[in-house]
Amino acid sequence: MPRHQSILRHCDLTGAIDKVLAGYSYGRKSVGGLSMIQRFAAAFVLALIAALPSRAEDKLLNVYNWSDYIAPDTVKNFEAASGIKVNYDVYDANETLEAKLMAGHAGYDVVVPTAMPYLAREAAAGVFLPIDKARLKNYANLDPQILAAAANADPGNKFGVPYMWGTTGIGYNVAKVKAVLGDAAPVGSLKLLFDPANAKKLAACGIEVLDSAQELFPAALLYAGRNPLGRTDADIAKATEILTAIRPYIRKFHSSEYINDLANGDICVAFGYSGDVVQAKNRAAEAKNKVEIAYSIPTEGAMIWIDMMAIPKDAPHPGNALAWIDNILDPRVAASISNTVAYANPNEKATSLVAEAIRNDPGIYPPQEVRKRLFFDKPVTPEFERARTRAWTRIKTGS
Amino acid sequence: MNARRFGVVALPYAWLLLFFLVPFLIVLKISLAHEAVSIPPYTPLFDHGRLVVTGANYLFLLSDALYWRAYLGAIRYAAIATAVTLLLGYPLAYGIARAPARWRGVLLMLVILPFWTSFLIRVYAWIGLLKENGIVNHALLSLGLIDAPLRLINNDFSVILGLVYAYLPFMVLPLYAQLEKLDPALSDAAADLGARPARAFWQVTLPLSLPGIVAGVLLVFIPAVGEFVIPDLLGGPNTLMIGKILWDEFFTNRDWPVAASLAIAMLLLLALPMGLMRRFLRGVA
Missing domain, CATH: 3.40.190.10 (Periplasmic binding protein-like II)
Structure with missing residues (x-):
């Protein structure tokens, strides 16, 4: 899931820039402690070695x-x-x-x-x-x-082999949402975003959603009370109807910008990945900019994602x-990664080693009763994928 | 002697062959294949010695208005951006070309200077400037010129602004190269013959600078049509451009053949009018 600062995402797409930026940003603080030149040298040596018939x-x-x-x-x-x-x-x-x-x-x-x-x-x-x-x-x-x-x-x-996991849900600016919708704001529900009446009121302070049909269609179907993994034309039509109704109120469809925008207080609500929202929350706290961000797993349910080695x-x-x-x-290794990146690891033995603030955060480590509401996506046919992607493009561009 | 001449001619052709024709043929080949669940994700050109090609991907592009609208969208953005860069770039290039010789180098350097920073970083800088809590809105608010932040980003305005900003040097440089060659005596001669400055410009300077305009327009328009990063970062939900559709086909649908046929179709759709325009403008010039 694209859930980090998007600079690098784009550089991967733009060839030459990639090289410059990659060298720049990774070379300097590369985890392996190598300089850029060393890395190039290593890659070169590697290529030479790969070309030789390898024994051991x-x-x-x-x-x-x-x-x-x-x-x-x-x-x-x-x-x-x-x-x-x-x-x-x-x-x-x-x-x-x-x-x-x-x-x-x-x-x-x-x-x-x-x-x-x-x-x-x-x-x-x-x-x-x-x-x-x-x-x-x-x-x-x-x-x-x-x-x-x-x-x-x-x-x-x-x-x-599972590496880290999380959910797709709602990140929101606590004070701003309260200011717009009052104390009764349905922050724990998909209604916050998918009910056009709410979306309309929140539009002025900003809504962003992931640019991903794979994430948004199940959520829309869930809001409509249907099987989130419905794969029929009627499901596409229903999801399109729901998403089209709130589309005028969505400022941006993007898979990573919302981290910054939430943290800076530029938007009110984002539909995004759990860890991203937690990152936004931590950044806002570090910046002491009086922006308080929260993440909620909707009561209607949420999709799990798992990154796999x-x-x-x-x-x-x-x-x-x-x-x-x-x-x-190794539990110690998994725990130290979770402590750094604020994602849940799938390592049962590691949970007790994870920092309390992370392992007790229900957005990161959902309790068992919340886990029951989580579901996992299933494979789709290429035909369905294409139909969904096109419906998504139409929704986004309002046609 | 002959060998040397051959080398001089062969080198650029080899370059074109290697870096333009070969990649083009590879893309063409992929566009004629079927999608497949394999590495690479399309069917091979020869299966058991039998040639396998299909035009299905091209027919598919015709079957959905989405692709047309994306082309038209991209052409519209690119055309507006090209017109604005021309309007901004011409006076700029003219000014540099007519500046005292010792200043020209410095002025040209200023035009090229932005290239020293990564393109991506510069586009991100625009986000920082234009966003709701951004520098421009902050400045306007604190000066009391506006009461509420302006919507400056994620709309057509910011896309055009980004395109104009990014491609302006590509307009200025060929224009400058052309204008710099013009003998100022020509304008003087026009004035001596009774033409006012405006008429001298329209009848003498402008026609003589047409090759520079053509080069600049092509250099800006063509890459702007296929632009992906600027509409993705500065655009909003309404921004429909072919670069994004291509991205979706290639990455989201993982349909390399359709993505490849989209690229080929775009090339043909662009090359034809561009070629005609070039010929026309050459004729005029």
């Missing part, structure tokens, strides 16, 4: 993960413990990763796509190696509920990749 696996690992999605010491500790040198690279959109994987020979050993629909359709295309669970001694730490949810996208959890079929170092994944499954 080299002590190298190429990790490709979301930006801002790891603890500061994760790579350092892994390198010290395993003696494996990590080249850590980041992306900012599932689409970026997918385009690389689908073109083949990306050269990465571990990637972290979102389970639905990305890992599901990438696995169907034969992109990944099956995970050799016998070699993951920490695999048993994983939460069976999350594994079961992920199995919707990845039957038998064959290709992916997977090993591409052409990974140069699949054995090292397994060592990395096993290291992430």
Whole structure:
């Protein structure tokens, strides 16, 4: 899920800029502690090594993960413990990763796509190696509920190991929403956004939603009291009707801008990813700009997303990749990542090690009764995907 | 001697072949394939020695008005932006070309200076300027010129502004190159023959600078039509441009063949009128 600062997302799309910015922003503070030149050199050496017929696996690992999605010491500790040198690279959109994987020979050993629909359709295309669970001694730490949810996208959890998870829900500016709708504002319900009467009142102070039909259609169907995962033409028509009714009041469809806009107090309500809203909340608190942001999982229900670690079929170092994944499954490692990025990890043994403020936040670690309202997306046919994307484009452009 | 001449001619052609024709042919090939669940996600050109091509993707583009509207939308934004850059860029280029020689270098440098910062960062800077709690609204509010923040961003205005800002140097530089070559004596001669400055401009300077205008218009219009970053960051829900549709086809629908045929169709749709316009303007000039 695109849930971070969008600068990098766009640079991945604009070729040359990518190189400049990537070198600039990652090179300076790269997690592996390498300068840009060292990184280029490393990549060059890597390419040379890859070209040679390899006998044993080299002590190298190429990790490709979301930006801002790891603890500061994760790579350092892994390198010290395993003696494996990590080249850590980041992306900012599932689409970026997918385009690389689908073109083949990306050269990465571990990637972290979102389970639905990305890992599901990438696995169907034969992109990944099956995970050799016998070699993951920490695999048993994983939460069976999350594994079961992920199995919707990845039957038998064959290709992916859950990394972090969260929900898609409502982020809002507490004071501004109260000022507009009063104390009775339905902040815990999809009505806040999908009821045109509310949306109309909130329009002036700003509404942003994810630019993602995959997230918005289920929410609209849920609001209408239908099966959120309905896949018929009638479902598309109903969702279109509901979304079209509130469209005039939506300022922007974008998958990451809302973090900044919420934090700066530029908008009132965002329909977005849990961790993003938490980031916005923390940024506002750090800036001491008197903006208070909250996240709610709607009472009607919310979709779960899970980011999955997977090993591409052409990974140069699949054995090292397994060592990395096993290291992430270590409760201490998982907890330190959650403490840094404010996302829930799927590691049951890690929960008690996570900072109290995070593990007791119901938006991040939903209690069991809230978990019952969560649901997981299921695969769609390419035809449905296209019909939905086109309906979405029509809704957005108001035609 | 002959070998050297051959080398001089062959080098640019090899360049074009390698970096224009080959990628074009690859895109063309993908546009004629079927979508497939595989790596890469489309069917190969030759299956068991048999040629497999389809025109289905192109027919598909015709079947939905969305694509047409996106083309027209993109052309409309690009045309307005090109007209504005021309209106702003011409006086700018003229001023630089007529400035004292020792100033020209500095003035030209100022035009190029923004390129020293990443394009993306500069577009983000506009967000900071234009947004509701942004610098412009803050300044206007504190000066008492407005009571409520203006909606300056996520609409047509901000998209055009972004396009004009980003592409202005591409208009100024070819215009300057052309205007700088013009002999000021021509204007003097027109004046001597009784033409007022306005008439001298219309009848002498402007026609002689037409090649520069053509180059500038092409350099701005063509990339502006396919622009993705500016409408994505500065545009609003109403901004429908072909770049975004292409992005959706490629990334969201993961339909490389349709995305490729969209790109080819755009190329043809642009190349034809552009070619005609060039010929026409050449004729005029």
